[in-house]
Each structure stands twice: as C-alpha cells, then as structure tokens.
Amino acid sequence: MNWQLLPQFVVTGLLAGGPLALTALGLVLIFKSTYIFNFAQGQLLLLGALFTWWFAVEAGFPLWLSIVLALVFSALLGFGIERFALRPMTGQPLLSIVLMTLGLSQALHGLALLFFGGAQRNFPQIFSAANPYKVTTPFIYNDNPIVIILKQNLVWSFVIAILGVLVIGAFFRYTHAGLAMRGASEDHELAQSIGLRIHRIFGVSWALAGVVATLGGVLLATSSGLDLSLSVVVLAAFPVVLLGGLESIPGTIVGGLLIGLSQGLVSASSLSMIRNTSEIMPYVVLLIVLLIRPEGLFGQKRIERI
Amino acid sequence: MLLLNNIEVIYSDVIQVLRGVSMQAPEGKIVALLGANGAGKTTTLRAISGLLRAQEGKVTRGNIEFGGQRIDNLDPENIVRLGIIQVLEGRRLFRHLTVEENLLLGGIARGGIARDLEQVYEYFPRLKDLRRRVSGYLSGGEQQMLVIGRGLMAHPKLMMLDEPSLGLAPLLVQEIFEEIKKMSEREGMAIILVEQNARLALKIADYAYVMENGRVVLDGPAAQLAENEDIKEFYLGLTQVGERKSYRDVKHYKRRKRWLG
Ligand SMILES: Nc1ncnc2c1ncn2[C@@H]1O[C@H](COP(=O)(O)OP(=O)(O)O)[C@@H](O)[C@H]1O
Numbered sequence: 001m002n003w004q005l006l007p008q009f010v011v012t013g014l015l016a017g018g019p020l021a022l023t024a025l026g027l028v029l030i031f032k033s034t035y036i037f038n039f040a041q042g043q044l045l046l047l048g049a050l051f052t053w054w055f056a057v058e059a060g061f062p063l064w065l066s067i068v069l070a071l072v073f074s075a076l077l078g079f080g081i082e083r084f085a086l087r088p089m090t091g092q093p094l095l096s097i098v099l100m101t102l103g104l105s106q107a108l109h110g111l112a113l114l115f116f117g118g119a120q121r122n123f124p125q126i127f128s129a130a131n132p133y134k135v136t137t138p139f140i141y142n143d144n145p146i147v148i149i150l151k152q153n154l155v156w157s158f159v160i161a162i163l164g165v166l167v168i169g170a171f172f173r174y175t176h177a178g179l180a181m182r183g184a185s186e187d188h189e190l191a192q193s194i195g196l197r198i199h200r201i202f203g204v205s206w207a208l209a210g211v212v213a214t215l216g217g218v219l220l221a222t223s224s225g226l227d228l229s230l231s232v233v234v235l236a237a238f239p240v241v242l243l244g245g246l247e248s249i250p251g252t253i254v255g256g257l258l259i260g261l262s263q264g265l266v267s268a269s270s271l272s273m274i275r276n277t278s279e280i281m282p283y284v285v286l287l288i289v290l291l292i293r294p295e296g297l298f299g300q301k302r303i304e305r306i
Numbered sequence: 307m308l309l310l311n312n313i314e315v316i317y318s319d320v321i322q323v324l325r326g327v328s329m330q331a332p333e334g335k336i337v338a339l340l341g342a343n344g345a346g347k348t349t350t351l352r353a354i355s356g357l358l359r360a361q362e363g364k365v366t367r368g369n370i371e372f373g374g375q376r377i378d379n380l381d382p383e384n385i386v387r388l389g390i391i392q393v394l395e396g397r398r399l400f401r402h403l404t405v406e407e408n409l410l411l412g413g414i415a416r417g418g419i420a421r422d423l424e425q426v427y428e429y430f431p432r433l434k435d436l437r438r439r440v441s442g443y444l445s446g447g448e449q450q451m452l453v454i455g456r457g458l459m460a461h462p463k464l465m466m467l468d469e470p471s472l473g474l475a476p477l478l479v480q481e482i483f484e485e486i487k488k489m490s491e492r493e494g495m496a497i498i499l500v501e502q503n504a505r506l507a508l509k510i511a512d513y514a515y516v517m518e519n520g521r522v523v524l525d526g527p528a529a530q531l532a533e534n535e536d537i538k539e540f541y542l543g544l545t546q547v548g549e550r551k552s553y554r555d556v557k558h559y560k561r562r563k564r565w566l567g
Pocket residue numbers: 317318321323341342343344345346347348349350361362363
C-alpha cells in the first residue's frame with residue numbers, strides 16, 4: 001500500500017462515486033416504475049452529452065443554454081422511447097422488453113454515430129482546470145502533513161451529481177406525482193384500477209431517466225472528454241444499482257460511493273497487479289455484497305402475504 | 307344508474323366467459339352478485355371498470371351505460387374519473403407504501419385531497435392508528451378495510467367490491483359489511499358486492515343476481531332470494547333438513563332440473 005497516496009486515492013475515489021450514483025439513478029428510475037432493466041441508459045447518457053456538445057460547439061449557443069436544450073431534448077427522447085418502442089410491447093414477457101432495450105442501445109449508438117460521427121470531441125470546460133483545491137489532511141507522513149489535491153471538476157461534479165440524486169429522491173418521497181410513480185411501480189393493474197394513468201407515468205419516468213442521463217453525461221464528458229465510448233460508464237453503474245438495491249434511490253448514493261471507494265483503494269496499492277484490477281473492482285465488490293445480501297444493500301425485501 | 311345490457315365478454319379472442327349478462331345497480335343501493343368460483347363475477351366487474359383490456363379481454367356484444375353514457379369502450383383511467391371504482395379481489399395493496407399513502411393514492415385521480423382521509427377514518431378508526439404503518443404488514447381484516455377506504459377516497463358513485471369477505475373471520479366480515487351498508491346510505495353510493503358467501507351478502511344487499519357459467523340464472527330482491535329454496539341449497543349450503551352440503555354435490559342434479567323444467 002502506498003500510504004502517502006492513500007488519502008488522495010480514497011477521497012478521489014469517493015468523489016468519483018458521485019457521477020456513478022447519478023448514472024445509476026437513471027437505471028433505478030426506470031426499474032422502479034416499470035420493472036425494466038434499461039440497457040440503453042448508457043446511450044441516453046452519450047446522446048445527452050452529444051446534444052450539449054452540438055448546441056454549444058457547433059451551434060455556438062452559450063453553455064448553460066446548451067445544457068438546458070440538451071435536457072429538454074433528452075426528456076423528449078425518453079418520452080418517445082416509451083411511447084413508440086415500449087408501449088407497443090405492453091403485455092409481452094419482461095425478457096422481450098429488456099431485450100428491446102438492448103436493441104435500443106444499439107440503435108441509439110448507431111444514430112449517435114450517424115449524426116455526430118465517431119471522432120473524439122473537445123467538450124466545453126465547465127469548471128476551471130487550473131487552481132485545483134489543496135486540502136491539508138490531519139495525517140502525517142515523514143513528518144509532513146499529507147496534502148491532497150482535488151480538481152475543481154471532480155469536486156463540483158460530485159456536488160452536482162449528489163444534489164441531483166437528492167432532488168429526485170425528494171420528488172419521489174414528498175410529491176403527489178412521486179407517490180403516483182411509486183404506486184404505479186408496485187402493481188400496474190392496481191394502479192390502473194384507482195385511476196392512475198400508468199402509461200403517462202412510465203413516459204415521465206423515461207423522460208426523467210433521459211434528463212438524469214444527460215446531466216451525468218455532461219459531468220463525465222467535461223472531465224474525461226467525449227467520444228462514443230462514453231456510454232460504457234454504465235458498466236460501472238450496473239454494479240452500483242445492484243449493490244444499492246434496484247429500486248432504492250438512497251442506495252445509488254451509497255453504492256456509488258462504495259464502488260468509487262473500492263476503485264480508489266486498489267489504485268493506491270503499490271503493486272501494479274492490484275492497481276490494474278481497478279476496472280473490475282466494481283464487480284468484485286458486487287459479487288461479495290450479493291453473496292451476503294441478494295436484494296442489495298437497500299433493496300426492498302418483497303413483502304409477501306400468505 | 308349502471309345498466310348492463312346483454313353483454314358478452316371474450317378473453318384472448320377465443321375464450322368466451324360472459325354469455326349475455328344484464329343487470330343494473332341503482333344509486334344508494336347494494337346489489338349482490340353471487341355465484342360459484344369461475345361463474346364470471348370478476349369478469350363482469352372488469353367489463354364495467356374497463357380493466358378487461360389489461361387482461362386481453364373485450365366486450366364483444368351488448369352495452370354498458372353509466373348515468374346514460376356508454377362506457378364499454380373507455381379506458382379504466384377515464385372510467386374511474388366518471389365515478390366507478392373496482393376494488394380488486396384479494397385485498398390488493400401497494401404493499402411497500404404506508405396505510406396513509408395507500409389512501410392518498412386512492413384519491414389521487416381527483417387531486418388527492420388529504421381532508422378526505424378523515425372521512426375514511428370515521429368508517430374505519432383502526433386505520434387511523436395504523437396510518438404510518440407499511441400496509442403489507444397489516445392483518446387481513448385491516449387490509450380489507452384499507453382497500454375499501456382507498457376506494458372511498460375516490461368519492462365514487464359506484465363502488466364494486468370483489469369478494470371482500472374471502473378468508474376473513476365471520477365477525478370481522480360482519481363488521482366490515484356494516485360499514486359498507488353505512489357508506490352506501492350516507493354517500494348515496496351504488497355498491498356491487500361480489501360474494502361467494504351468499505348468506506352474509508344477502509343480509510345487507512337490496513337486490514341480488516346469481517351467476518352461473520357466464521349467465522345470470524336468477525335475480526330478485528335480496529330478501530326474496532334469501533328465502534328461495536334453490537339459493538338456500540346451492541349458495542347458503544343448507545339442505546331442507548338444515549345440514550350443510552357442498553355446492554358441488556347438488557350442482558349437477560339441480561342444474562339439470564332447473565334447465566329441463
Ligand atoms: N384473463 C383471463 N383470460 C382467460 N380466461 C379468463 C381470464 N380471467 C378469467 N378467465 C376465465 O373466466 C372464467 C370466469 O372467471 P372469473 O370472472 O374470474 O370468475 P369468478 O370471479 O366468478 O370466480 C373462468 O373460467 C376463468 O378461468
């Protein structure tokens with residue numbers, strides 16, 4: 001273990017967990033209301049970032065306006081997916097619907113390639129790359145306090161991502177619309193019997209998932225650049241949702257932090273072999289947790305009655 | 307207020323379940339819909355509430371009118387907004403939500419007015435004490451009160467209850483039925499009460515229909531039906547000498563008798 005670098009990697013890892021949590025939130029939103037595991041979430045995220053890039057760089061709009069426009073577009077895209085790809089499949093076996101999202105992910109990828117090309121893009125800088133924050137920790141190494149250096153980008157992406165998750169969480173918890181969405185997710189027939197318009201609710205879930213994906217895509221693209229491979233970040237979000245529990249919003253934060261932390265920890269290792277496991281760490285953590293708690297850390301234990 | 311005119315229902319384009327059902331449910335009255343398992347009672351309710359569609363079912367013949375308006379092709383969401391609520395069989399709850407959240411959801415189609423909660427708590431005071439409890443953990447009786455209360459939150463003009471007594475102790479059923487009776491009188495609601503437990507249902511109902519094989523085979527004022535020998539034997543499970551007899555034992559013989567003459 002490289003002790004001097006450990007605090008740095010721990011904090012960096014935790015902060016990186018923020019955008020992971022936000023990405024996972026998109027998956028949870030869809031799963032909560034429809035029981036569909038959405039394999040196209042990564043492509044929604046990619047498209048959100050591409051929309052933003054297009055408005056800001058190609059069309060020359062101010063960055064804030066570009067982000068707002070991209071959010072609107074991705075919400076519409078979400079609505080559209082529900083209306084034209086998924087609603088016609090109502091009543092089909094769940095597996096077919098999940099496979100449909102897999103097909104959608106390929107289709108969206110193809111559209112991204114067609115409209116935006118596959119080149120690496122210069123995504124606009126949102127946070128200054130200069131002047132990273134320097135934080136002096138209480139830990140001493142070789143008689144000197146350990147100082148960690150945090151890029152502005154990392155810190156603010158974390159703050160925005162976690163705020164995003166909290167806002168959506170509060171929406172679900174405290175608003176009538178959120179209550180309707182929680183109800184609709186539990187039992188579609190029952191929800192219809194009390195007059196909930198479940199298809200509209202599903203549409204809103206997909207629109208929200210598009211919005212969340214775009215926010216995540218923008219945050220990730222501004223730190224790591226933008227090309228078609230951006231969509232693979234959901235691979236790290238899969239373990240986050242399974243860890244947190246598929247329908248738990250707070251679970252995404254805890255899952256995101258845990259996965260981020262695990263990646264930070266192995267990166268601090270002095271053995272290159274262990275350092276190199278950082279990519280697969282999310283899955284290792286996932287396996288361990290699922291063996292102990294199959295419903296995830298915050299998943300609902302199904303309440304069944306005799 | 308509600309009129310069913312000779313309706314037929316077919317599931318999945320091939321399975322015919324209702325073969326010409328006519329009935330009505332007037333304001334402020336309780337109509338019992340009786341019949342053995344598989345007779346088509348739930349299907350009749352689904353035809354009225356529009357929930358047939360989610361089951362791949364269709365009204366292929368006849369028509370359904372509510373307050374003079376045809377409703378047999380409307381979406382369930384819109385039928386609820388006209389004032390018809392079907393309380394599904396099996397005490398279906400949003401199990402992971404609290405009692406109060408369940409109730410609020412019941413009123414959400416009308417804008418979810420929290421003040422209506424008090425009205426439900428008047429009928430079922432026990433629910434008030436349990437309001438912060440996760441509903442999945444309630445007892446069977448409490449769950450039944452909750453689903454009826456949730457139906458009431460919609461301020462329906464017609465409430466349809468599908469086998470509310472199933473699996474509950476007789477005393478509890480009586481208690482719940484009394485509240486149902488009160489509700490229909492005070493709120494001026496029409497109630498369709500689907501039951502296999504004919505004896506209790508006939509006690510609070512004003513009128514009753516008996517279904518068999520997708521048809522109404524008998525109907526009349528509840529008091530009169532309670533005295534009917536056939537009903538006594540089939541649905542109250544009593545033979546003339548008063549001993550219990552299962553419906554199955556007498557079914558074939560009796561049905562032949564009825565249809566042949
Ligand atoms: N969704 C469905 N698809 C096909 N057949 C159904 C469906 N629902 C009910 N049935 C059939 O219709 C008949 C009547 O069912 P139901 O209306 O549930 O009767 P009841 O409520 O009187 O017990 C039964 O034979 C049942 O198998």
